Amino acid sequence: MLQIKNLSVEVEWKKVLDMLNMEFEAGKNYCIVGKNGSWKSSLAMTVMGHPKYECSTDNDGWIFLVNESSIVSDWLDKNTQKTLKEKITNMDMIDLLQLNTDLRSKLGIFVAFQNIPEIKGVKLFEFLRTIYNSKWWVTETFLSFKKIVEPLLLELWIDREFLRRDVNVGFSWGERRKIEILQLSLLKPRYIFLDEVDSWLDVDAFRNVAMLLANYNSPDNSLIIITHYFQILDYIAVDHVYLLEAGKIIWHGGVELAKKIQQEWFGEKTTE
Secondary structure: OEEEEEEEEEEOOEEEEEEEEEEEOOOOOEEEEOOOOOOHHHHHHHHHOOOOOEEOOOOOOEEEEEOOHHHHHHHHHHOOOHHHHHHOOOOOEEEHHHOOHHHHHHOOEEEEOOOOOOEEEEEHHHHHHHHHHHHHOOOOOHHHHHHHHHHHHHHHOOOHHHHHOEEOOOOOHHHHHHHHHHHHHHHOOOEEEEEOOOOOOOHHHHHHHHHHHHHHOOOOOEEEEEEOOHHHHHOOOOOEEEEEEOOEEEEEEOOHHHHHHHHHOOOOOOOO
8 A cells, every 4th residue: 555644745845745645556547636736746746755855744744655565575676685674674664764765666656647758869779678677677688578579569550660760759648658558557656646647648649548448457556646637537546535635634534525526626527
């Protein structure tokens, strides 16, 4: 379980999150919804460890991985870094705020950002091979990794020629989202924050991406959808909904709350 308690976050002089209390359990999906400017994306940035987002010390807030020892212990067995093992002294209560972004990623946190950057000069194949080797503490060669990634390309309808191109350079937004899903398939994260993944997608691309995410979803992971666009919930079933306003949770509840928010808060009609 990913557990957030009394979390307040500041960006320079501005408080962007205020006393958040949330729980995310693998095998369940969640929706964090709010109008533009409600600081929804700040939560994903904070959980991932972006240095610009600093946790306030006033409220003793924290972000913990709870009762994940069976998964973490397997990962730590492959890790030879003594300093890391010293940091994770209690595998049932891992304080993510004490770990850098790389280690949080290795422990199963993933963020699909709203704005997906281009990385010029870095070939997609080498980028994927590098993050795969880093996550799993392996040393896959060019040929051995090629055997791993090519079947995934077929599953996601990605042309293998993309592997020879610079990361996301010249890719459409739909293609960039597919590459993110390819990363999910390689890294197998447990808690996946999807930050406005419907942005800049046309109708067909949105449907394809939503269906691929729904197919990827499993009892071993949790999709945490950050959005103000409810159509994605037609493809991905959620178990709990949080409504944010000005960095505060003002409503939360089961999936029935999504329809209420859609009608009363956003003034949209729901479809049955």
